[in-house]
Amino acid sequence: MPVTALRGQIVYLDGNPFERDPQECLVHHPDGLVIMEAGRITAAGPYAETAPLLPAGVTPVHYPDQLIMPGMIDTHVHYPQLQMIGAYGAQLLEWLNTYTFVAEQQFADAAHAAMVAQVFLRELLRAGTTTAVVYCTVHPQSVEAFFAESARLNTRMIAGKVLMDRNAPAALLDTAQQGYDESAALIGRWHGQGRQLYCVTPRFAPTSSEAQLEAAGALLRDHPGVYLQTHLCENPAEVAWVRELFPARQSYLDVYDHAGLVGPRAVFGHAIHLHEGDFCTCHARGAALAFCPTSNLFLGSGLFRLAEAKDPRRPVRVGLGTDVGAGTSLSQLQSLNEAYKVTALAGGRLDAVRAFYLATLGGAEALYLDDRLGRVAPGYEADLIVLDPKATPLLAFRTGYCRDLTELLFTLMTMGDDRAIRATWVAGACLWDRDTGAWAMDSARRGQD
Amino acid sequence: MPVTALRGQIVYLDGNPFERDPQECLVHHPDGLVIMEAGRITAAGPYAETAPLLPAGVTPVHYPDQLIMPGMIDTHVHYPQLQMIGAYGAQLLEWLNTYTFVAEQQFADAAHAAMVAQVFLRELLRAGTTTAVVYCTVHPQSVEAFFAESARLNTRMIAGKVLMDRNAPAALLDTAQQGYDESAALIGRWHGQGRQLYCVTPRFAPTSSEAQLEAAGALLRDHPGVYLQTHLCENPAEVAWVRELFPARQSYLDVYDHAGLVGPRAVFGHAIHLHEGDFCTCHARGAALAFCPTSNLFLGSGLFRLAEAKDPRRPVRVGLGTDVGAGTSLSQLQSLNEAYKVTALAGGRLDAVRAFYLATLGGAEALYLDDRLGRVAPGYEADLIVLDPKATPLLAFRTGYCRDLTELLFTLMTMGDDRAIRATWVAGACLWDRDTGAWAMDSARRGQD
Numbered sequence: 001m002p003v004t005a006l007r008g009q010i011v012y013l014d015g016n017p018f019e020r021d022p023q024e025c026l027v028h029h030p031d032g033l034v035i036m037e038a039g040r041i042t043a044a045g046p047y048a049e050t051a052p053l054l055p056a057g058v059t060p061v062h063y064p065d066q067l068i069m070p071g072m073i074d075t076h077v078h079y080p081q082l083q084m085i086g087a088y089g090a091q092l093l094e095w096l097n098t099y100t101f102v103a104e105q106q107f108a109d110a111a112h113a114a115m116v117a118q119v120f121l122r123e124l125l126r127a128g129t130t131t132a133v134v135y136c137t138v139h140p141q142s143v144e145a146f147f148a149e150s151a152r153l154n155t156r157m158i159a160g161k162v163l164m165d166r167n168a169p170a171a172l173l174d175t176a177q178q179g180y181d182e183s184a185a186l187i188g189r190w191h192g193q194g195r196q197l198y199c200v201t202p203r204f205a206p207t208s209s210e211a212q213l214e215a216a217g218a219l220l221r222d223h224p225g226v227y228l229q230t231h232l233c234e235n236p237a238e239v240a241w242v243r244e245l246f247p248a249r250q251s252y253l254d255v256y257d258h259a260g261l262v263g264p265r266a267v268f269g270h271a272i273h274l275h276e277g278d279f280c281t282c283h284a285r286g287a288a289l290a291f292c293p294t295s296n297l298f299l300g301s302g303l304f305r306l307a308e309a310k311d312p313r314r315p316v317r318v319g320l321g322t323d324v325g326a327g328t329s330l331s332q333l334q335s336l337n338e339a340y341k342v343t344a345l346a347g348g349r350l351d352a353v354r355a356f357y358l359a360t361l362g363g364a365e366a367l368y369l370d371d372r373l374g375r376v377a378p379g380y381e382a383d384l385i386v387l388d389p390k391a392t393p394l395l396a397f398r399t400g401y402c403r404d405l406t407e408l409l410f411t412l413m414t415m416g417d418d419r420a421i422r423a424t425w426v427a428g429a430c431l432w433d434r435d436t437g438a439w440a441m442d443s444a445r446r447g448q449d
Numbered sequence: 450m451p452v453t454a455l456r457g458q459i460v461y462l463d464g465n466p467f468e469r470d471p472q473e474c475l476v477h478h479p480d481g482l483v484i485m486e487a488g489r490i491t492a493a494g495p496y497a498e499t500a501p502l503l504p505a506g507v508t509p510v511h512y513p514d515q516l517i518m519p520g521m522i523d524t525h526v527h528y529p530q531l532q533m534i535g536a537y538g539a540q541l542l543e544w545l546n547t548y549t550f551v552a553e554q555q556f557a558d559a560a561h562a563a564m565v566a567q568v569f570l571r572e573l574l575r576a577g578t579t580t581a582v583v584y585c586t587v588h589p590q591s592v593e594a595f596f597a598e599s600a601r602l603n604t605r606m607i608a609g610k611v612l613m614d615r616n617a618p619a620a621l622l623d624t625a626q627q628g629y630d631e632s633a634a635l636i637g638r639w640h641g642q643g644r645q646l647y648c649v650t651p652r653f654a655p656t657s658s659e660a661q662l663e664a665a666g667a668l669l670r671d672h673p674g675v676y677l678q679t680h681l682c683e684n685p686a687e688v689a690w691v692r693e694l695f696p697a698r699q700s701y702l703d704v705y706d707h708a709g710l711v712g713p714r715a716v717f718g719h720a721i722h723l724h725e726g727d728f729c730t731c732h733a734r735g736a737a738l739a740f741c742p743t744s745n746l747f748l749g750s751g752l753f754r755l756a757e758a759k760d761p762r763r764p765v766r767v768g769l770g771t772d773v774g775a776g777t778s779l780s781q782l783q784s785l786n787e788a789y790k791v792t793a794l795a796g797g798r799l800d801a802v803r804a805f806y807l808a809t810l811g812g813a814e815a816l817y818l819d820d821r822l823g824r825v826a827p828g829y830e831a832d833l834i835v836l837d838p839k840a841t842p843l844l845a846f847r848t849g850y851c852r853d854l855t856e857l858l859f860t861l862m863t864m865g866d867d868r869a870i871r872a873t874w875v876a877g878a879c880l881w882d883r884d885t886g887a888w889a890m891d892s893a894r895r896g897q898d
Contacts, residue, residue, distance in 0.1 A: 083850045085843075086863030089798045123843050298863075300793030328786060328863050330843070337777060344749030349538045392867075394534075394572050394779070401532045414535030414747075414777050417866065418841075 003055050004428050006034045007047060008063035008386060011405065012070050012376045013353070013361040018310040022353035027376075028405055033060060034068060036382040036428035039154070044376050061430070063386045066422055067408075069356070070374050071130025071383035072332040073363030076229070076269040076290035076321025078135040079120040079146060079159075080104050080113075085325045092235040092299055095326065103325075104162075105171050107137040113145035121149050121157075122439065125432045127331040128421040130383035131363070131373060133229055133267055133290070133321075134159040135201055138172050140182045147190045153441060154194065154427045156373065156381065158227050160201035161186055165212045168203075176211040180219060187223050195381075195427070199227035199267075205242045205255045217260030227265045227367070230256065232289075233278075234270035235301045253278040262287050265368055269321060270295075271309070272302040280314050288317035288366035291358065293338035295323035303342050306350065319366035320358040332359045333420060336413035352410035382428035387412060391420040452504050453877050455483045456496060457512035457835060460854065461519050461825045462802070462810040467759040471802035476825075477854055482509060483517060485831040488603070488876035493825050510879070512835045515871055516857075518805070519823050520579025520832035521781040522812030523771050525678070525718040525739035527584040528569040528595060528608075529553050529562075530774025541684040541748055544775065545617075552774075553611075554620050556586040562594035570598050570606075571888065574881045576780040577870040579832035580812070580822060582678055582716055582739070582770075583608035584650055587621050589631045596639045602890060603643065603876045605822065605830065607676050609650035610635055614661045617652075625660040629668060636672050644830075644876070648676035648716075654691045654704045666709030676714045676816070679705065681738075682727075683719035684750045702727040711736050714817055718770060719744075720758075721751040729763050737766035737815035740807070742787035744772035752791050755799065768815035769807040781808045782869060785862035801859035831877035836861060840869040 010032030015025040033050040035043040035058075043053045054060070080103060087099040107113045113136075124132060136142040136159055143161045150157040163179040164172055174182065183200055191198035200219045202208040208216070220228055233239055233252050242252045249255045253274070256262050264286040271278075271289040282289065291304045309316045320335050321327070329335065336355045343350040364374030372381045389408055390396035395415055402408040412420055424432040431440045459481030464474040482499040484492040484507075492502045503509070529552060536548040556562045562585075573581060585591040585608055592610045599606040612628040613621055623631065632649060640647035649668045651657040657665070669677055682688055682701050691701045698704045702723070705711050713735040720727075720738040731738065740753045758765045769784050770776070778784070785804045792799040813823030821830045838857055839845035844864055851857040861869055873881040880889045 082843075083847060085847055086860050088856065088859045089800065091793075119842075119846050123846075126842070297787075297790035297794060300790070300796060302794075338746075341746035341749070344540075345746060345751075347749060351538065393568075393575070394531075397568050397572075398532060398534055407537065410537045411535050 003035065003037045003058050005036065005054060005058055005060035006063065006068055006384065006386070006425070007060040008032065008066045008068045010034065010044060010068045010376050013357045014375060016362070016365070017354045017357050018315060019312065022351060025357070026353050026405070032068065034376060034384065039382055039427035041376065041378055041380045041382050043378055063422060065389065067387040067389070068376060069385055069387060070360045070376055071385050071424065071426070072128050072359045073319060073367070073373065074124070074129045074132040074322050074332060075267055075288070075319030075363050075366055076292055076323050077132050077327070078323070078325060079117060080107050080135070080137045080142060081325025082116055082120050082123070086298070086328055087325065092238055092301065093241070095299060100325070101169050101172055104137040105169065107139050107142040108171070110141040110145060113139070113142045114149065117145045117149040121153055121155065123330050125424045125426070126421060127418045128385040128424060129330065129332060130385070130424065130426055131156045132158070133199060133227065133367070135203070135229065136161055138162045138164055138174055140186060143186050143190070147196045150196060151194050153431060154429070156195040156197070156383065158197040158199045158367065160199035160227070160229065163202040163212055163216060164207040165209050167207045176209065176215040179212055180215040183219050184222070187219070187226055191223065191226055197227060199229050202230050204231035204238070205252065206238065206245060210246070210259070213256065213259035213261065220260060227267065228261050229267045229269065230261070232256070232268035232271045233273040235299070236273060239273050251275060251278055253281055257281060267319065267366065269323065270301065270304070272296060272304050279309060279311070279316055282316045283314040286317070288319055290319050290321035291339065292321040292323035292327055293335055293342045294329055295321070295327035296342065297338060298328050299326050303346050305346065306339070306343055307348050317366040318358060319363040329417070331417045333413050333416040335359070340414070352406050352413060355413055356409055382425060384425040386422040387416070387420055388422040391416065391422070395420065452484065452486045452507050454485065454503060454507055454509035455512065455517055455833065455835070455874070456509040457481065457515045457517045459483065459493060459517045459825050462806045463824060465811070465814070466803045466806050467764060468761065471800055474806070475802050475854070481517065483825060483833065485877035488831055490825065490827055490829045490831050492827055512871060514838065516836040516838070517825060518834055518836060519809045519825055520834050520873065520875070521577050521808045522768060522816070522822065523573070523578045523581040523781060524716055524737070524768030524812050524815055525741055525770025525772050526581050526776070527772070527774055528566060529556050529584070529586050529591060531565055531569050531572070534774045535747070535777055536774065541687055541750065542690070544748060549774070550618050550621055553586040554618065556588050556591040557620070559590040559594060562588070562591045563598065566594045566598040570602055570604065572779050574873045574875070575870065576867045577834040577873060578779065578781060579834070579873065579875055580605045581607070582648060582676065582816070584652070584678065585610055587611045587613055587623055589635060592635050592639070596645045599645055600643050602880060603878070605644040605646070605832065607646040607648045607816065609648035609676070609678065612651040612661055612665060613656040614658050616656045625658065625664040628661055629664040632668050633671070636668070636675055640672065640675055646676060648678050651679050653680035653687070654701065655687065655694060659708070662705065662708035662710065669709065676716065677710050678716045678718065679710070681705070681717035681720045682722040684748070685722060688722050700724060700727055702730055706730060716768065716815065718772065719750065719753070721745060721753050728758060728760070728765055731765045732763040735766070737768055739768050739770035740788065741770040741772035741776055742784055742791045743778055744770070744776035745791065746787060747777050748775050752795050754795065755792055756797050766815040767807060768812040778866070780866045782862050782865040784808070789863070801855050801862060804862055805858055831874060833874040835871040836865070837869055837871040840865065840871070844869065
């Protein structure tokens with residue numbers, strides 16, 4: 001593997017700004033250098049100090065005045081819903097029946113799945129997201145297609161086959177046993193293969209019987225280290241339905257807890273209508289919540305209570321999710337724009353440092369990957385993005401008035417989108433270059449063909 | 450003036466979809482032709498029927514598969530705040546003191562005002578907005594600069610000098626008499642000059658004494674046909690302050706009504722915390738409200754109640770506003786994206802036809818300009834935009850799955866931004882062409898210099 005290097009402003013979080021002074025958590029090298037080899041960062045710091053470590057013959061790619069940051073992490077997204085982003089006019093349960101379950105049936109076709117997986121992963125990279133926790137469909141071939149494409153790109157992705165054995169169209173149902181077996185086979189093929197990680201994926205309590213939730217718990221016990229993702233307390237009608245379906249459980253979260261699903265590496269999407277006791281359980285178990293602002297607003301689901309989730313007496317791990325297709329953008333900058341607005345509507349504030357934490361290191365901590373993702377530091381995996389403060393004429397005008405780095409970051413999250421991603425580097429290689437519009441893997445693939 | 454012509458899909462609203470079946474209000478010519486002369490549309494309709502009217506030698510500019518629509522209308526925006534879009538972390542009153550009043554003081558400098566006016570008007574056109582109702586600052590030179598640039602572009606703009614005689618920094622205050630005199634002079638110079646229209650602009654009740662509000666009323670009486678803009682019921686603390694400042698008035702709107710400011714061509718920004726009686730007054734008087742979703746979310750002001758404003762028993766005229774700098778985008782597509790979300794959060798739905806109505810014909814009706822703006826029809830002013838359903842790779846992918854025009858429009862408002870504006874035509878001339886990145890007036894200006 002060749003050595004590569006980037007020069008520019010390095011910016012990242014080195015601590016949790018919900019627990020420490022945000023400014024103290026922010027690392028900033030105005031003229032920085034990152035050296036990468038074999039997919040990892042081998043050195044990073046001020047240019048003057050780090051340049052002597054450059055091997056002879058390696059010329060850094062220079063992004064003057066641009067920000068080199070860790071690739072962003074999307075903790076909740078459905079790749080099969082890319083073709084139905086922004087489907088009109090329904091709250092959660094109607095929206096699932098009218099749009100989602102129709103689109104997902106197409107993923108029985110492996111060719112369709114492969115086509116969408118390719119588009120989806122490129123759009124993620126274009127938006128600056130290098131790691132995502134991804135729902136596939138009930139079809140094992142949808143998972144195959146996704147991991148195969150991710151393996152080609154060498155991206156670190158976490159994904160799994162949806163488990164549903166009731167309350168969905170017959171073509172989208174498995175059974176508790178079939179779901180277990182297919183998931184176990186996919187874990188064997190993909191978990192830990194290169195950078196791919198498997199995620200056991202019961203869609204949500206209403207579409208899994210108690211037996212299937214128990215089977216999901218068995219998958220977690222039988223395969224230590226795999227992830228768990230599902231939905232939790234997104235919508236009042238959904239919460240009421242779960243109460244009907246599981247009358248013996250104390251809360252929606254308790255349905256999952258009872259099946260052994262609430263622990264480290266479990267990611268619960270939404271968690272809008274959560275009670276204090278459930279926050280305490282998540283804290284105690286080390287489970288994470290995915291805050292999905294564009295989706296929650298689009299479906300009219302409600303306002304996630306970030307300040308409450310981060311209550312210092314029992315802080316809960318929180319990542320940021322786009323939740324495409326109910327979310328309206330794959331850009332985590334846009335997610336942060338709306339995360340700020342959700343917080344403002346609830347009377348609070350989300351500052352830029354905490355915001356970028358949610359999209360980078362905070363996401364890595366939610367996923368127990370903060371030993372390898374979320375920092376621009378030696379030993380970390382070399383997934384980096386380059387942010388351009390002058391990406392559009394209006395951004396160039398506006399950021400000319402920014403007085404400091406924090407204001408610049410805030411402006412980028414308020415006004416930025418995929419255009420602000422000048423380049424995306426994955427495992428030390430530049431996969432996306434905005435200014436040339438070139439995908440590195442196209443030339444590589446042409447070479448292979 | 451040369452004859453110009455555009456060919457493509459023509460789409461516009463020909464009626465009020467809040468009062469009639471939305472689908473019946475939508476006009477769609479899948480292959481349409483617009484012919485323009487002397488700033489107006491002379492013919493528009495299906496290509497086959499309209500082409501015979503083309504003068505010899507005129508070749509239409511062809512935008513196959515793209516949508517030719519009326520230019521969008523922004524009924525509430527502050528051009529001097531362009532440099533502070535997305536200023537962090539405050540609700541209305543603190544935000545004004547910390548950021549707005551600081552930025553606005555720079556507009557004492559006519560050169561600064563001219564520079565910002567140029568950037569602002571170009572950004573409006575890039576976003577597809579051809580008419581806006583614009584706050585300048587207290588300085589007459591800020592108005593001069595704005596109208597001078599708009600006159601150069603030949604855009605139809607409505608703007609005025611801010612009136613403030615209390616509760617703001619001394620450098621931004623006028624007096625009731627000075628405000629009257631300066632406004633009257635500007636009206637004489639600009640109202641009805643070409644396409645420019647004047648708007649009497651008391652910022653809001655807290656920064657104008659009763660004497661100044663009376664003077665604003667006198668300006669309206671002494672100059673029939675001018676506009677009135679101000680802010681109304683944006684934020685609970687502001688509403689409480691107005692109650693303290695004007696204890697004799699029955700409501701915030703009544704403060705303005707008492708001064709004779711509530712009538713046709715009056716535009717009240719925000720109107721979030723409005724009572725039924727105030728809606729009735731607006732309806733009876735023919736005054737309009739500006740719904741500013743990105744701003745209301747950004748400042749955490751609250752949720753505008755569109756369905757209530759449009760109650761068929763006493764419908765109120767409503768336009769759409771960006772309210773930049775508290776709004777986060779000049780793109781009315783983005784305003785509609787968040788208008789949908791605000792409506793969803795309140796348990797309602799905003800369909801695509803009603804949404805585009807708000808941004809086009811509905812805005813024209815709010816401003817009593819629907820005899821000349823908001824339709825693609827003969828006699829109308831030739832302000833047109835060309836929308837590109839494949840503006841980004843993701844839009845191209847997503848719109849490939851759209852089944853009808855309504856879904857396409859909804860997708861454009863959910864996922865579109867300034868990139869979706871392929872071209873902007875003003876008074877029959879193409880001012881902005883996205884694909885060449887060229888501003889027509891630059892070559893014209895070079896020719897003049």
